[in-house]
Amino acid sequence: MTVSVRVPAKVNVQLAVGAARPDGFHDLANVFLAVGLYDEVTVTPADELRITCSGPDAGQVPLDRTNLAARAALELARRYGIEPAVHIHIAKDIPVAGGMAGGSADGAGALVACDALWDTRASRDELLDICAELGSDVPFSLVGGAALGVGRGEQLRTLEVGGTFHWVFAIAERGLSTPAVFREFDRMNEGLRVPEPVASQELLDALAKGDASALAGAVSNDLQPAALSLFPELEHTLAVGRGAGALAALVSGSGPTTAFLTQNAEAADRVAEVLLASGSCRAARVTEGPASGAVVL
Ligand code: C5P
Numbered sequence: 001m002t003v004s005v006r007v008p009a010k011v012n013v014q015l016a017v018g019a020a021r022p023d024g025f026h027d028l029a030n031v032f033l034a035v036g037l038y039d040e041v042t043v044t045p046a047d048e049l050r051i052t053c054s055g056p057d058a059g060q061v062p063l064d065r066t067n068l069a070a071r072a073a074l075e076l077a078r079r080y081g082i083e084p085a086v087h088i089h090i091a092k093d094i095p096v097a098g099g100m101a102g103g104s105a106d107g108a109g110a111l112v113a114c115d116a117l118w119d120t121r122a123s124r125d126e127l128l129d130i131c132a133e134l135g136s137d138v139p140f141s142l143v144g145g146a147a148l149g150v151g152r153g154e155q156l157r158t159l160e161v162g163g164t165f166h167w168v169f170a171i172a173e174r175g176l177s178t179p180a181v182f183r184e185f186d187r188m189n190e191g192l193r194v195p196e197p198v199a200s201q202e203l204l205d206a207l208a209k210g211d212a213s214a215l216a217g218a219v220s221n222d223l224q225p226a227a228l229s230l231f232p233e234l235e236h237t238l239a240v241g242r243g244a245g246a247l248a249a250l251v252s253g254s255g256p257t258t259a260f261l262t263q264n265a266e267a268a269d270r271v272a273e274v275l276l277a278s279g280s281c282r283a284a285r286v287t288e289g290p291a292s293g294a295v296v297l
Contacts, residue, residue: 004042005113007105008034008144008291009094010137011167011252011259013207013215016197017222020186025136029197030149031159031204032140035167035289039094039102040297041069041109043117046087049073055092060175068107068134073114075130080120088113097175099227099253101137105294108141112294128156137253144293146207148199161290163210165261166268168246170237170281172256176230181254184226197222216247216261227255234258237280244274 010032018027051070053061065071069088077084088110094102108131115122122130131138136153146159206214228234228251237258238249245267246260258281262268265286272284 001117002042002044003113003116004040004297005109005294006038006040006297007109007141007294009037009100009102009105010034010140011100011169011289012221013219014200014203015221015223015253016199017185017194018197019189019194025152026182026185027151027197028149028153029199030153031146031199031207032149033146033161033165033207033289034140034144034291034293035169036287036291037094037100037169037285039105039109040091041106041113042089042091043073043110043113044087044089045117046085049084050087051090052087053090053092057092057096060096061090061092068103068138069110071134072107072111072130075133076111076114076118076120076122079130080118082118082120086114086117095169095171095257097177098171098257099176099178099251099255100169100257101141101253104135104137105141107131107134107138108294112142112296116296142294145290148204159204160208161210162208164288165210165212165215166263166265167287167289168241168260168262168268168271168275169252169285169287170241170258170260170275171283171285172231172234172237172258173282174256176227176254176256178254181223181226181230184229185223188226188229212247212261212263219248219250219261221250221253223254224251227251231256233280237275240275240278240280241271244271246271
């Protein structure tokens with residue numbers, strides 16, 4: 001028997017970051033939107049736990065037990081007293097170390113796939129609980145759509161979205177480490193009072209209405225200055241996308257993928273073409289959001 005699960009990438013349309021907590025994490029007001037770039041996670045019974053990965057970025061994916069997909073399988077197996085003898089294959093289309101929750105997607109995908117393969121029938125709440133243990137963004141990868149994440153981002157409230165938003169994602173030449181970007185955020189804010197993170201009502205209203213222009217006026221990412229400080233070339237990519245007519249241009253999460261919101265699919269194609277021709281990114285992907293969370297295929 002084989003089970004395949006498709007899991008989406010995300011962009012943060014708002015990422016409000018508070019001061020570092022005693023545990024090293026940061027309180028967030030994190031508005032996630034799932035978008036139509038997907039990893040596919042396939043599990044098959046095997047002699048022992050094994051991970052393989054395919055796709056253009058496969059060489060950058062760890063194939064040991066640090067991979068969130070392996071950790072998800074191990075945790076579900078531990079809870080249900082099952083031998084985690086499974087081959088996990090990741091068909092990777094989400095950029096690696098890109099700020100689009102690709103690793104989190106694989107964790108959520110492997111969890112849902114193993115739950116089906118082993119017939120463990122964990123409740124939705126238990127799956128979400130395991131996701132939160134694996135990482136701050138993993139619960140959202142399971143749920144998809146749009147959601148506000150508070151705490152370290154793992155406590156989710158589903159959000160209404162009144163339409164489809166058109167996006168272009170410019171994939172950078174190299175990745176950025178999320179902890180490094182948070183550390184840079186701390187360094188840049190040293191000695192300053194960092195306000196409590198709060199979700200923008202204007203942004204939530206724009207999402208609910210499906211109004212791209214209003215959303216463009218409300219997007220924000222508190223990690224953007226830190227990502228730009230570590231990866232200054234991204235300023236140019238953002239400027240190119242803006243110049244090509246994007247309604248909004250921002251760093252996706254901790255970066256370095258940059259996200260461009262456009263009025264419609266035609267405008268997205270145009271922005272993607274200009275970005276590619278400029279040589280300021282490795283690839284430009286056109287897609288839409290919201291997208292569904294983890295689904296068994
Ligand atoms: O939760 P996750 O393991 O994905 O987080 C990766 C890293 O990102 C953490 O180790 C931490 O450095 C940083 N982080 C943070 N505050 C959050 C989420 C992540 O500082 N709310």
